[in-house]
Amino acid sequence: MLGVVNVTPDSFSDGGLHLAAGDAIAAARRMLAAGAAIVDVGGESTRPGAEGVPLDEELRRVVPVLEALAGDVPLSIDTAKAEVARRAIALGAELVNDVTGLRGDPELASVVAESGAYLCLMHMQGEPRTMQLDPSYVDVVDDVRSFLGERLSFAVAEGIAEQRVCIDPGIGFGKTVEHNFELLRRLDELTELGRPIVVGFSRKRSLGRLLGDPEATTGPLAASVAAAVAAYARGATILRVHDVEEHVQALTVARTVWA
Ligand code: HH2
Numbered sequence: 001m002l003g004v005v006n007v008t009p010d011s012f013s014d015g016g017l018h019l020a021a022g023d024a025i026a027a028a029r030r031m032l033a034a035g036a037a038i039v040d041v042g043g044e045s046t047r048p049g050a051e052g053v054p055l056d057e058e059l060r061r062v063v064p065v066l067e068a069l070a071g072d073v074p075l076s077i078d079t080a081k082a083e084v085a086r087r088a089i090a091l092g093a094e095l096v097n098d099v100t101g102l103r104g105d106p107e108l109a110s111v112v113a114e115s116g117a118y119l120c121l122m123h124m125q126g127e128p129r130t131m132q133l134d135p136s137y138v139d140v141v142d143d144v145r146s147f148l149g150e151r152l153s154f155a156v157a158e159g160i161a162e163q164r165v166c167i168d169p170g171i172g173f174g175k176t177v178e179h180n181f182e183l184l185r186r187l188d189e190l191t192e193l194g195r196p197i198v199v200g201f202s203r204k205r206s207l208g209r210l211l212g213d214p215e216a217t218t219g220p221l222a223a224s225v226a227a228a229v230a231a232y233a234r235g236a237t238i239l240r241v242h243d244v245e246e247h248v249q250a251l252t253v254a255r256t257v258w259a
Pocket of ligand 1: 004006008010011012013014042044045046047078097098099120122168170171198199200201240
């Protein structure tokens with residue numbers, strides 16, 4: 001379980017909640033106690049419509065949180081910026097979670113390769129500001145799988161050990177409700193790439209929209225938990241979630257039945 005702590009004013013799911021470093025630190029510690037294997041700290045929202053954040057602002061948000069947690073809490077850094085990743089790794093972050101799949105900052109691959117950190121490669125069509133305007137695919141699962149395969153080859157060519165890379169279909173990143181659920185339904189097709197699969201469906205708007213609110217910007221907890229259990233059943237091994245305790249409870253039951 002990958003617990004999410006967004007140190008941002010504008011994240012769709014927890015924007016403003018952890019903007020004070022003390023709140024973010026407390027939230028991360030609670031997630032660890034509730035059973036998170038690692039906590040993903042992010043200082044830039046990538047919700048639909050979001051604008052980028054300058055480097056100094058992103059560092060100002062995440063560095064105090066990472067400093068306070070380093071050594072106590074296993075850390076992931078949710079960033080597309082090489083300099084943020086470099087600082088986070090120096091403070092002990094073990095995983096770099098890059099929503100651009102190494103297509104953003106050209107320096108990021110070498111930062112990951114030289115440090116030996118783990119890497120999460122995520123699929124996104126377009127960029128956050130415009131990605132939900134008109135997402136389209138020939139076949140969303142085939143397209144996402146070939147993208148992730150190509151990005152995995154790129155990462156390895158850049159010197160990142162293949163065993164250190166996990167892949168993520170990027171739920172909600174340039175995808176309609178139907179695309180997101182098709183990806184979940186056929187998630188097992190991504191196992192062909194031979195890497196652990198990360199799924200982040202937690203609180204995403206597609207859940208609220210599936211439940212009948214066409215304007216929903218988030219999804220409710222029960223729907224998030226159901227999506228996580230479904231993702232697990234289809235082959236996800238790492239679930240990126242905000243409500244760690246509830247997800248751990250549900251997954252404990254599911255794994256006991258399916259083990
Ligand atoms: N989703 C978000 C951000 N980072 N990383 C991975 N690997 N997979 C995801 O699905 C993913 C991600 C968006 O969710 P959240 O962090 O809650 O919101 P925001 O980007 O607005 O901070």
